Amino acid sequence: MGSGPGGLQISYSLSRLGVRHAVISADESAGGMFRRWPFFQRLLSWTKPYAPFERGTREYERYDWNSLLPIEREHAALMTTIMDGSSYYPSRPEMERNLATFAERTGVAVRFGCRWTATRRDGDRWVLETTDGEFRCQVPVFAVGVSQPWRPQIPGIEDVPHYADTRPAETYAGRRVFIIGKENSGFELATGLLQWAKQIVLASPSPAKLSINTRSLVGVRARYVQPYEDHVLAGGVIVLDASIERIERREGHFHVHTRKADAASDLVFEVDDVIAATGFTSPIQDLPNLGVATVGRNKLPAQTPFWESSTVPGVYFGGTIHQASPGLRKHGIPSNSGGVNGHRYNGRILARHIAAKHFEVSPERPVISRAELVSFLLTEATNAPELWHQKAYLARVIVRDDKRGIVDDGVQPLQHVLDTGGANSVAITLEENAAGEIYPVLYTCRDGATSEHPLPTNALHDFRTSEHEKAVIAAVEGVLL
Amino acid sequence: MRSAPDDATETLAGLAIFADLSRPELERVAHSLEERYFAKDERVLREGLSGSAFYIILEGEAVVIAGTTRVNTLRRGDFFGEISVLLGEAPVADVVAVHPLRCLVLPGQLLQEFLQTNPRVCYRILVAEARKLANATRGRG
Ligand SMILES: Cc1cc2nc3c(=O)[nH]c(=O)nc-3n(C[C@H](O)[C@H](O)[C@H](O)COP(=O)(O)OP(=O)(O)OC[C@H]3O[C@@H](n4cnc5c(N)ncnc54)[C@H](O)[C@@H]3O)c2cc1C
Numbered sequence: 001m002g003s004g005p006g007g008l009q010i011s012y013s014l015s016r017l018g019v020r021h022a023v024i025s026a027d028e029s030a031g032g033m034f035r036r037w038p039f040f041q042r043l044l045s046w047t048k049p050y051a052p053f054e055r056g057t058r059e060y061e062r063y064d065w066n067s068l069l070p071i072e073r074e075h076a077a078l079m080t081t082i083m084d085g086s087s088y089y090p091s092r093p094e095m096e097r098n099l100a101t102f103a104e105r106t107g108v109a110v111r112f113g114c115r116w117t118a119t120r121r122d123g124d125r126w127v128l129e130t131t132d133g134e135f136r137c138q139v140p141v142f143a144v145g146v147s148q149p150w151r152p153q154i155p156g157i158e159d160v161p162h163y164a165d166t167r168p169a170e171t172y173a174g175r176r177v178f179i180i181g182k183e184n185s186g187f188e189l190a191t192g193l194l195q196w197a198k199q200i201v202l203a204s205p206s207p208a209k210l211s212i213n214t215r216s217l218v219g220v221r222a223r224y225v226q227p228y229e230d231h232v233l234a235g236g237v238i239v240l241d242a243s244i245e246r247i248e249r250r251e252g253h254f255h256v257h258t259r260k261a262d263a264a265s266d267l268v269f270e271v272d273d274v275i276a277a278t279g280f281t282s283p284i285q286d287l288p289n290l291g292v293a294t295v296g297r298n299k300l301p302a303q304t305p306f307w308e309s310s311t312v313p314g315v316y317f318g319g320t321i322h323q324a325s326p327g328l329r330k331h332g333i334p335s336n337s338g339g340v341n342g343h344r345y346n347g348r349i350l351a352r353h354i355a356a357k358h359f360e361v362s363p364e365r366p367v368i369s370r371a372e373l374v375s376f377l378l379t380e381a382t383n384a385p386e387l388w389h390q391k392a393y394l395a396r397v398i399v400r401d402d403k404r405g406i407v408d409d410g411v412q413p414l415q416h417v418l419d420t421g422g423a424n425s426v427a428i429t430l431e432e433n434a435a436g437e438i439y440p441v442l443y444t445c446r447d448g449a450t451s452e453h454p455l456p457t458n459a460l461h462d463f464r465t466s467e468h469e470k471a472v473i474a475a476v477e478g479v480l481l
Numbered sequence: 482m483r484s485a486p487d488d489a490t491e492t493l494a495g496l497a498i499f500a501d502l503s504r505p506e507l508e509r510v511a512h513s514l515e516e517r518y519f520a521k522d523e524r525v526l527r528e529g530l531s532g533s534a535f536y537i538i539l540e541g542e543a544v545v546i547a548g549t550t551r552v553n554t555l556r557r558g559d560f561f562g563e564i565s566v567l568l569g570e571a572p573v574a575d576v577v578a579v580h581p582l583r584c585l586v587l588p589g590q591l592l593q594e595f596l597q598t599n600p601r602v603c604y605r606i607l608v609a610e611a612r613k614l615a616n617a618t619r620g621r622g
Contacts, residue, residue, distance in 0.1 A: 205505065206512035243508040261505040293581070295518040297489055302518035310520040311581070326517065330532030332588025392532075419524065433532065434590035452530055452571075 001025070001128070002143035003110045004032015005099055005340045006319015006347060009068050010141055011108045013351030016071055019359050021137075023108065024130060026115040030103040031096040032319070033147045039166050040192040041092040044184060044221045045339055047079045048088050053383075055080050061385035065341035066090055068102045069348055075105050089223065116144075118286050126314070139358050141350070142284065142301075143318030146338075150281040150298045154180075156247030160254075160274045163189065172196045175272040178256050180244055182208040186277030187224035190237065194226060201269055202227060203240040203258055215436055218334050242267065247274060282321050290315075300324035305413035306353050307346060316354065322346045327393040327415050331433050335393040345386045345394060349411060368398065368406045370481060374472045376408075377428050381440035381455075381463045386411045387430045395427035395443070400480050414443075421445045424479050439463075442472065444479045489516070492539055493585075496558050498609070501601040510599065514585040519543075519578040526562055526576035533572055535562045535592050541582035547574040554579075563606065566592045 001007065003025035011023045027035065038044065043066065049055075051063035055077040061069070066079040079098045083090040090098070103110065114132040119140070121127070128135040149162035161167075163185045169192055176199040179186045187208070190200050202208075208228065211219035220228070230237040242258040245266075256269045281298040288294060293311040295302040301317055302310040303325035309315040317325075322337035329335075336342030355361035368376055380387065380396045387394060395417055397409040409425070417427045427443040431454070439457040443450060453475040455468055473481070489511040493499045499507060516539070519525050525543060526533055537560040545553040545561070552574065555561060565572040566589040587595055596603040 204512065205508040241509070243505045259505045261503075261509040293518055295583070296516045302520075304520070310518060310523075326515075328530075328532075329534065329586075329588065330530070332532075332534065332590055418527065418530075431532070450529075454531070 001116050001141070002032060002145060002319060003027055003030045003103070003112070004034070004143060004145050004319055005068060006143035006145070006321070006343055007032070007110075007141075008099060008103050008108050009344045009347035010143060010318045010351050011110075012068065012070065012102075012106050013348045014355065015107070017351055017355040017361050017363070019351070019355050019361060022135065023110045024114040024116060024128075024132070024135065025110050025112050028112050030100040030108075030110060032099070033145050034092055034095045034099060036092075037147070038092060038188060039163065039185075040169075040188055042087065043089050043092065043095055044188075044223060045341055046088045047083060047090055049080050049083070049085055058385060059383045062383070062388045065339065065389075066095060066098060068099070068340075069344050070102070070106055072106070075102065078102055078105075116285065119290060121290075139314060139316060139354055141316040141318045141354070142287070142321070144283050144321070146280045146282045146298075146300065146320050146323070148281050148283045149276075150279045151276050152278055152297070154244050154247060156249065157244075157276060159249045160247055160276045163275065163277045166275060169193060169196050172273060174198050176253075176270070177201070178203070178254065178269055178271040178274045179277050180204065180274065181277035181279065182220070182239065183277070183279070184220055184224060185279070186275075187220045187227060189275060189277055190227035191224045194230065194237075199236060199238075199271070200227060201238045201240060201256075201271065202231075203238075203242055203244060203256075205241065205243045205261060207241050208239060215432065216334050217336055217339060240267075287312075287315065295324055305415040305419070307350050316350065318347055318350065319343050327413065328418075330392040330431055333391055333432050335391075336389050337393070341389045342393075345390055345411065346413075349394070349413070352410065363410060365401075365404075365407045365409055367404050368408055370406060373398070373406055373476070373480060374469050375464070377426070377442070377472055377476075378440075378464045378468050381428055381430060381468075382461065384411075387428070391438075392429055392431045392441075395429045397425060397427045398480060399423050399425040406480055417445075418443060418450055421448050421450055426476050426480055440468070442475045444475055446479045496537065496539075498537065498558070498560065498602055498605040501605065502599070506599070510602075513591070513595065514587055517584050517586050519582040519584070521578055521581055523578050523582075524575055525578060525582065525584065526565075526572045526574070528573060528575050529571050531571050532589065533562055533565050534589050535566055535587045535595075536560060536576075537585045539583040539585060541578060542580040543576050543578050543582055545574050545576050560606070560609070562589075563592065565589075 045065040047066045048063040053059035082098050083094045118129040125136045126140045149164045173196045177197045178201045182204045209219035227237045231239040242260045245257040248255040254274045258267050291312045292309045293302045322343045352363045395414040399409045401407045425445045431441045432438045437457040440455045442453040455471045490507045493507050543555045544551045
């Protein structure tokens, strides 16, 4: 279900593994959320036309956050062939075209205008009721996005338009605008309204986090920080840490009652417009009634490391919903599963997992020679896009196979690797500590016991040094070698 | 006065370590913690693994396993993970969910600032640590 980047990547990868499936979507064309948003028509994920690696190579993916992942080189790095190059953030229409072109060229077939409405079990099949009849399947994958407006329970918020209902920017000309929420969507709106609004207030209970401080995609992205600079330079924008107590609609304006946590002081704002940039949830319909547990304020489905419902086996999720399968979050570093750059890799792994577990399609597992092992691991740490985009979340796994020798077991969720142990194996990830140092970590599993071996960092992020080689040999000796 | 507070705020208000916080403080705390769900048998804290976090149980049950021995059972309102975070060392035990578990989580590197911003929570935690230490001492004596 779903024809956003999540659904498209999974469908493409299933096809290449030979797994028969169908894709349905409530939309009329491919692209998902990017058919409408971001509201101000430019993405917050970049694609660098010029990078240290040639476009279309695997290594180049690290610099291109927006293209989906084909096997065929001619369909790779598609975004670069579509964007006009005026910004390294593609525009929304360019992103929509990138996704639709991928679907068209790689033959992803979607039944559009078909909305899933209800779900039930029938023996070993799932039955999906839709506006276009019933579908039966062994395995459903719900890639329905996280873009349904979500509002906290604040008295009076029913009368407040959501981000989703924002009007054209010029209609805010000369008006006082109060934005509830200090995450990217709130700051995006504030940035776009800077030249229109007479006054902008951004408020929520806890201080705004900035991505350059959190060193992750959690936090307001640099390109939306302008309102914050306006605030600290006392230019007129107000960024307030306070809870919103209630909102009263008056004739032609609103009164917003706020309270600061520390001073317990109250402030009331009289404004012309209020916008709830309070986040989004996922339209998972009746799944909670079937036992699918949800988590967090916005109630996303709780998932296993392989993006299966934690409580209802056989129900899988795709795309940005993967943000609710957070992995280990070592040193607090979140996954990038909410963005295309992260969930596109999860999608490929999920397809492989479903193919192996439910359809007996064994993925390819190439042999690695003993002589190549160390350089293979360090080259992965230096260049593998999966590891760079999904730190401490996805790992390259190498196992010792009694018959075949040293075998590349592909990229897998790190948490899964640590929880299963078993065979003698090594997994390599990239991680980041609280000091902001990025370094590779090897996890070795020997006779069922797992240990962690952090390798040194490197100022240029190139881990192919003799120091690193020695550390790898010391760690894998007796496990693989 | 607020008539319909957030679920999250309401839940926090019911936990002993947050008992002294005002509503706006609770709301600020609710926004700085993340909720996580752990299925039965899932590991929450891993012995020997760096970069762990501080956890507060909202619902469910977990056990602390040192080596192969169950040393403690944790329930709603209990917290764990703070020792390894405060000492900057990897956990010396596993914590495993024995019933589906909901926790609030704070990444390790944010704990110091969190405790300094919320001295009343810090005090409650200190009292709980004192109790644990007293029980352990008594156990040994
Ligand atoms: C305001 C905003 C801006 C963002 N900007 C970026 C960005 O710049 N870069 C980035 O990488 N990420 C961004 N994201 C995250 C973004 O949502 C994801 O990366 C991406 O769009 C998610 O893809 P998806 O396929 O999971 O979901 P979506 O793109 O949301 O697609 C969901 C699909 O499911 C379908 N669907 C939903 N319900 C049903 C149903 N009942 N029956 C049938 N079909 C259904 C929809 O029609 C749609 O086709 C942003 C998110 C938001 C909210």
